[in-house]
Amino acid sequence: MSPVEVALADRRESTWMFREAAEAADVVERQFARNRDVLSALAQELRRTPPSFVATCARGSSDHAATYAKALFETQLGVVTASVSPSIGSVYAVPQRLEGALFIAVSQSGKSPDLLRNAEAAREAGARVVALVNVEDSPLAQLADVVVPLHAGPERSVAATKSYLASLSALLQLAALWKGDAALLDALPRLPDAMREAWRCDWSALEGGLVPMRNLFVLGRGLGLGAAQEAALKFKETCGLHAEAYSSAEVKHGPMALVGPGFPVLIFAQPDETEAGTLALADEFRARGAQVWLASRRARNDAALGGSLPIASAPHPACAPLLVVQSFYRAVNALSLQRGHDPDAPPHLNKVTETV
Template structure:
């Protein structure tokens, strides 16, 4: 907690930057369209045997989204690289012909740069999703998809994270080259605007005195759960763990009893019914449960395509957690012990 006066919710950098997301995504899509189309056309002509993602922090949560999106929409196996394998262990990987997607806000973390360099040397095509367009990562990549989020001053990333998801969605839409995903990208900015207006005050009110919680999602929605759990820790000083709504059954759910807080993101696709059933089971145990869904107590803005839902979920969440951090006595812009740019080896 801070001893200095706290700003009003709408005055934090986190609030102001997250509120820019819809306009940022619209601009990103317009300015990146030619580059994404050229990349996607070549990927269809020369399909990679698999995709590898490399990222840390919020960017690695975006990589989780890429995994589920590429595998469900394109049928291309997508795996996450452990940066230390290349940067610390210096173990060479067989990556010939692979698409190697590196996601970073700053584009200058030494471990990501080392892995991207090794991937190029191994014969992979390196694509960088990066916010700083003249960064070392952008300079070494074969193709750069700028996030175009502009300067982000709040330590807690918001618009750059959603910009990463949006860039991944645009690439998948052009790569698949079918009408539903293309239409979804066109409708996404307006859907993000609606999501920003969603009332998630029950979550803010209910977690003011909490000490820990689970955040659950599944499939495309797992990335949203991971991002939410991180934001609870860094902005609110609240211990949160993210789980797949399937994996939580393998041990962690033993902790869920009377009063235990659980936040469920019900992705509007084939995983929705299972997540809603689990939420109902936890309510039956007396747990304190909030559900973000089309019919839940936390309204989910109508998604133009299920692949858009994780972006809308997090956009609504960012507004709610900004308010929660202040209610708990924390300034979300300056979390203790954290820096805006983290450089790992």
Template sequence: MQTPAAFGAETTQDGTSWMFREAAQAADVVARQFERNAAVVAELARELRRNPPPFVVTCARGSSDHAATYGKYLFETQLGRVTASASPSVGSVYAASQQLQGALYVVISQSGKSPDLLRNAEDARRSGARVVAMVNVEDSPLAALADTVIPLHAGSERSVAATKSYLASLATLLQLAACWKGDAALLDALPRTPDAMRDAWAQDWSPLVDGLVQTHNLFVLGRGLGLGAAQEAALKFKETCGLHAEAYSSAEVKHGPMALVGPGFPVLVLAQNDETESGTLALAHELRVRGASMWTASRHGDPGSSPGQALPVAEAPHPAAAPLLTVQSFYRAVEALARARGFDPDAPPHLNKVTETV
């Protein structure tokens, strides 16, 4: 893989971008987070077992909402708790209150200051929900109004593109699910996840970088626990590389969007290492037969792919932790791709680090 110093964008003193450096810190962030949040997460988990919520609602924007997608599949597959994504504008623009008595209301935010998230969190508390804030800024307005605050402990991010804070959000959801469920396999996976993330950072995805330098459009496919990773990848392609990318479930893409896939159409497949993997790889084969340009990240490999199309995947300590590893490998590749396409990954055009919506 080409190193960040090989390109001409503004860099830190050691020649790397802030995005590269911050993404590389993610494993240490997660290890620190698991340790520091152990007590608050354990107490919340005990309360959730004593008084189980009838359902869970997530509220977030941007990358944090992609983390919420992961949380939805995590809570539903591991805990059997129906989880819905709140549309922030329902409360902040339409001023329509929701019936949330007894619900667990999880708000995910880096800054904890976006007005729409604050308005919805306030409404959720008034309606009788338990509000949990997963936030990077511990003294933020969101943290002040939440019933429980679980800090992300990601530290400051200078790059506009969120990396370590996104992975910290996934890790927070994973730790909460493991403690809430009390599952031995999930709990055992937590301390092993940071080392697995370090292994993921070392994976060589340079074939993806080389293949997408001249690309204009792209599909990113995932499913289940891996759908949020596909959504996050598509966003990062757009904001750091100027590359139009759309994320789809490997099941949903067959309901219309697949008609666009023909000879040479680029597709990145992120095959989650669980019950969805075989179906996702079968779809990859179908698209390859159509002549699509394919790159597939799969722990078990993609039998039909050429050596340059198979992207190596680090071994996860538990399938539920696999999306953290996939995204960690992807971040290194997309940072290099941004530079190869002539973009500064730290300063996407027209974007700010903190986005406040109403």
């Protein structure tokens, strides 16, 4: 390697984003042990008194975790789950009919005024309020009926990584205990090692290919849609790269008109019933001459096509989004530096965003 390449490689591993994302497997392992009692008690209550539906409330990366929660609860538990706009309570001040609902607020800091107002209103309306927070003594935690700590520890990079993955793992553990499904419960202790494998996956093809790009689509579906949303956000904030996330089904309703020769598309193929359709879409885009990067179980056999990104083996399909995001975080940190950005300090952003 040239001196410049050596310096860049050293810089990649010294960013806070790299170091904090690298901790995620240990965070999840620690979280599963520490939260088992509180989540077991909550799961028992939810089985005894099932909620009429689940409402989530969050912003930014936490809202992408809420997207995962929707797919997770609906596919694993058959419980309708919807996202509540924080502005409904904080700006429009319109009371919502939430009696008997499970209201889940997800926040790293637990300080944003709009989330606090909506959680308070949900409690007043008769919902059971659960707070997933990294700051255990935060205002949000203090007004919740049940507090689920993320146990991610301090996060100094503006771009959230380990706290986002900790939000997903907390939701996954809740779903596993609530459902009482043996396959899902068996997957939990195997997830941290799978995340360590994901961190080692080589996505250098994506890093190099996106350096000159200005726009791209990021596609996922079902359980993988939240991962696509999170990736698109990280491209914007750490790389100055305009990225839009779509469901691999929804992209056919208009946006795919943009996909032609040279158009960049990053696709996350979720290893479940949605996989075949997503792989077919990737083949269609490649046939049009689009620049496709595909993260899938098919990566080894797809090597001749180029743009194939290996993914770690998931102990359960519901674990796969955590693994693909873990691999992505390492790649986007490197891409940010190659594009001349600082992933730890995106322009115009603060670590804690307090919206009203």
